[in-house]
Each structure stands twice: as structure tokens, then as C-alpha cells.
Amino acid sequence: MPNRILALTTILRSPMRILGLVLTLFFAGEVAVMLALPYLMPGELSYAFEAVVDAVLLTLVCAPVLWMVIIGPLRRIAIQEHERSETIVANAGESILTFDPQGQILSCNRAATELFGVDAEALMELSIRSLIPSIPAAIDELPSDFRLDAQRIDGESFPAQVSVSEYPSASGSTRIAIVRDLTQAEHAERERINMARQTEALRAQQMATLAQLATGVAHEIRNPLTSIKMLIQVNRTKFADEGLPTDDLQLVEQEIRRMERSVNSLLDYARPETSEFKDFAIQDALRRTIQLIEGRCVKQKVTLKMDVPDQAICVNGDAAQIQQLFLNLALNALDAMPDGGELSIAIAQREADVVISVCDDGSGICESVLGRLFTPFVTTKAGGVGLGLGICRRIAEAHQGKLTGVNRMTGGAKFELMLPLAKRPTQPSMANEYPSTSHSDAAKRTLATPTMEQ
Template sequence: NNNAVSILLVSPLYISGKDAEEILPDALLNLISGLGDGKGIIEKEIDCVLSDGRSIPLEVSAAELKDEKEDFLGHIILFKDLSEVRSLRREVARSQRLASLGNLAAGVAHEIRNPLSSIKGFAVYFRERQEKEDDKQIAGIMIQEVDRLNRVVSQLVELARPVSVSKKPVSLSTVVENSLKLIERDASEKKIEIKKIFAQKELEILLDTDRISQVLLNLYLNAIDSMENGGTLTVELLEEEGGAIIKVSDTGAGIDEKDLLHVFDPYFTTKRTGTGLGLAIVHNIIEAHDGKITVASRAGEGAVFTVFLSGTGRE
């Protein structure tokens, strides 16, 4: 079956004459081994680890195959790749969380910003009237913390609102170059090398420059944060049918496999001081561009964020 060999990443020539134990992933073998316990048909969703190390979800129906004398002939297994289904489920769940977040954000923004404005006003007032340097520093810290809270509220509101974009044909390499200039100092201080691999052909893409710059800056800063002892930040531009691809990779700590499905969820973060809103906003911006963003990583092996932007040429 062509679909089966495609899903399981095996060659039709390789499987000819082979036993099931030599072909099927362990998860499928464990499933059909339970058929010997008198179970007629087993129907189950399982996760299978393939030969390339990837894990994919499968919907499986398995049964013993017998002849008219009830003598055992073998097994028949029907399975379907549920990767797209699971992806859709996650997107629906994410949309539902964002809808709830929108209702919360509207109230929080109003109730928090007004008192924050008063607190900041008094802090500025006291700082300007203090003679002792220590007292001025304390007032300054208060102002910084109020500004930080205001930024969190702004992120919360931005995440809850539909993202508006104004697309224009722009040189993608120019956008990337300009955004990299913003983090050169941070990278240098942490002994991080910036490596650029650009497509030979100039890629002109319909995009919102400010929004995509916001996306790239977020990805760069996350990469820099993950490389505490220096490393390499690599940015690649690739031509793709119907658009272009930007890859941002690092040689940092990487992301645990169990966390990969949640990196774009609101409030999910592994940082001690992170809000968990940055990548959620990034995801929304790319969606507003009719694009797609994915992440691949293993703990200790760095991370690769891949952004696909559609829309070449003119508006």
C-alpha cells in the first residue's frame, strides 16, 4: 500500500519478504500483540516513532485475519496519519483560549492602566523632589516596574485583538538586515556570532515591514537568551514556491520535546522572567500574513524557527 509505506517511511522494495517485526514501529507491534488476548478488533489512537526519530499520531484499527476454518493467517492493520487533525485541534483550542483572553484583556487593560498611571505620576513627582541619590534610584525603580507592567498589559491587549497588517512589496533581505542591526550589540556582548545565508535571487514579498520586524526581533532575542555561553545565530532566506522562507536558528539550550507543541500558546514560557506572550503574538502576526511558523528542536541542540511568508510580487 503506497500510503502505508509513505507514512511509515519504508521502501516497498525493502519490505518485500520481511517479517512485521522488521518493518513496523514498536507502537504498532505492541498494539497487534494484544490481539492474541481474545480481542476481535482493536481501535486506538497511538503515537509512533519513525525511523527518522519523528513521532506521528496514528488512528489504528487492527484485527486478526483467519480462514474459514478459523486458522490464523496473519493481521490486517488499517491506519491513518492524524498529524493534520491534531494540528487543527490545537488551533481550535488556541482560538478558544484567545477568545476568552480577549474578554479578560478588555477589562484588565482599563482597570490596571488607570491606577498604574497614577502610581507612575507620583513616582516621577517624588523622584524630582528628592535630594538623596538612593531615594531617587528607588523612585526610578518604581517607574521602571510600572513601565514593565504597562508593556505586559499592552501585549495582552495586542494578543487578544485581531492583527491588522498593511502589506507592501518589500525586499525581504532588507527587512532582515535592518532587524539584525538592532541586536548586534546584544549578540556581541554575549559572544554570539551572527551568520547570514541569503538566497542569491532578491526576494520581494508582500508584507508589513513593522510587523515582520517585530517577529524577527522576538525570534532573535529568544535565540540570544538561549545561548548563555556564546554560540551562533543563523538567519537563512530561501525562495519557496508562492513566497519565501526565513529560518532563524541558534546553538543554544534547545527546547524539550514535551514543550514544542506549546511554544506558541499564550502564557507558556520556560523563562524565569518571561510573560509567555511574545511567541503567541508572533504566531498571530504570521497568521495575519497568511503565513506559517513552525519550530524544530531538541534539548541541548538549539532550535530552528521556520517562517513561511506567502505573496510575491505586487499588491
């Protein structure tokens, strides 16, 4: 039986197939009646009486066949589909209500009764406005999706997301409303915001502690280091004049210089610099950075590629600090490619922000430090202090921006700096001073340092 119904369902999906099946049944029934009529009604009959008998017999033969072959299977299919739809709606996890143009609730599912705290019969006696008081007055003009406060039967309010769609029915235009309780979602969002605030507060506390530590380090270590370095330099000169070996003193001086760099990095991280904010083209800061790194790119056989718009993109900030940020990211990328590779820098404008991407194809960021990338003293470099990226992030945040770092799917690392655009236009950029060769349209160009092509 199920196989027969399935086969009939396949046939009856097409109106032309139904029409063909009905015509075939009527033709077969008419042929059967015409063949059987002389045996059933022998003798001479009038044409009128014969036509009446023929019609009655045709009806008696075809009606049961039509019921068994077409109408019965279609009825069973319709009942099955209706029951399936009712089962899906009744057991749906989200609250589903239907209501008429006046707002009267016509039906509901089990989730709706649980959400609003009332049984189905009582719920269908209510209006949609009694459950969602702030729903727009013009039901005919309801948006397809909106967010507002709903109300349970006991008067308790809760945030809800309501999706409304329309479907035709015998009683007129009926609407379906899917109501989602956002209480847990909003609670989770508040928890996330609180965690972010606590993390930020902890980081600010760490910064304050680090600033105090840096002040003590500067007073207790930097000045004695300077004195020691000067004494070693004097003795190196004296020993050299007397023909004595100075290799050990030179090594000591190098280590003292390295200690000075660590102390200075610590001070730079903990002590905010005096900023001079003004509007400038981001391309100008990037151009000056390229001039500083192109020599090292040549030395390491690193290809420098850039994708920079011709039109100036202006931001408000301290150009020297932004240049320092670019330089730190570029030097980190070069450190990751000691045997050559490709350094890609791109600038793109997105609505009210500008995004600068710095990508390399080195070994990428170690998974053990990826989640603590901007944490002070976290580094994988031999002899590194672990404060460079922290300084970069501090500069980005001081400019109301955001700095992120991830590993690329194709290998290497990618850092993105997002900065807000300046609110007023400034002078055009000097982007045409890039050492470059044009390879694209007027909107953008791909720039390659000529020294990389040699």
C-alpha cells in the first residue's frame, strides 16, 4: 500500500498527469458501458432513454474508480501532510502563533504555551497585543523581523525577537509570528561584556604596576649601566693603546647595550608618550616606513608588495606613532623571514574605517602564544623582550583603533590595524612618491620596490 501511494503521489504531482489519468478512466468507463449496454438493456430503446442509461452507468462505474485511484490517495496524502505539519509546529522549539488582521490569536504550539505561561485554550482567547504590548498598531504594516519586550500572562516582561510572515487562508489574511525569548542570550552578552571589562580593568592594573616598576628600574638600573658602560669604553681605549686584548670588554659593552635596550623598551611600554594629533594621510606614514625597511628587504631577499589606493585616506592621530607601529609590524615580519619571502602591505577603506594589513609568509605565530600575543613579556624571539606588540596595541587604542594578529591559512602571519577615518578632509597624500610601478586601474595600484626586482 505505501508503495502504491508513493507511485500515485509521483504521478499526481503534475496537473497534466491528473488530467490524462481522468480522461483515460472516463474513456475506459465509456467503452465498458457501451459494450455492456446491449447485454444489459436488450431490445429497441429510444435515444433519450439510452443516453440516460449510458450516463447513469458511466457515473456508477467511473465514480468509485476515480475515488480509489485519484481522490482517495490525494485525500490520504493531504491528511498525512497536514498531520506532519501540525506535528512539526507542535513540537518546534520556538513559540509559534497565528493571528488574524485584528490581532486575535487563532492557534499556537506547545512552546508558545510554555513561554507565555498559559494553556492553549486560554491563549487563543487573547489578542497578540496582550502578549506583545509594544507591537506596532498597524498590523498590516508589521516588519518581517523586529525586537521588543513581550509579556507573560503573570505580567513578567522579557526581551523577544519576533519574526512575522503572512499566508493566505479561507478566513482572510493570516499572519504567523515566531517569538524567541532573548533572556538567556542577553544574559550571556552581559556576561561577555562584564568579562571583557574585568579583563580590561586587570590589564589597566597591570599597566599601572608596570609603570611603577619601570620608574624604579629606570632609577636603579639605567644610571649605573651608563656609568659602567662609560668606564668600559675608557678602559677599552686604554687597553687598545697599550696593545692588550679588548675582546672581553667589547662583549661586556655589547651586553650592557642590550640591557639598556630592554630597559628602554620597558619604559616606552609603560610611559605614555606626548601625542600631537592632527589629520594626515595614512599613505604618508606608510611611505616613510618603506624607506626605512627597503634596505633590509634587499639584504634578506624579501619581496615587498603593496596594494595602496591612489586617493589619500586621512586619519586623525600622531603620524610619528603610527609610523612606529608600522615599523614594528614590518620588522617583526622581516624577522619571521630570515631566508627570504614576501612581505605584503595593503590599505583598504571600509565605511568609516581604514584597515591596514601586514602579511608575511614566514613560519607564523606559535600556537602557544597566539592567545597572549599582546601580553607583556610574551615572546618567542631569542633575546626578545616581548613588549613591541604591546606598544603597537597601545598606540592603536590611543588612536581609537584596533590591532589584531592571526595565522594565515596559506602560511605566515597577518596583522590588521583598523583606524577611524578623519572627520574632515585634509591635503592630498604624497602617495605618488612611492618607488613603484603601476599595475592596476586608477582606484588602486600594486606597488613593488624596484630594488626587489634587481
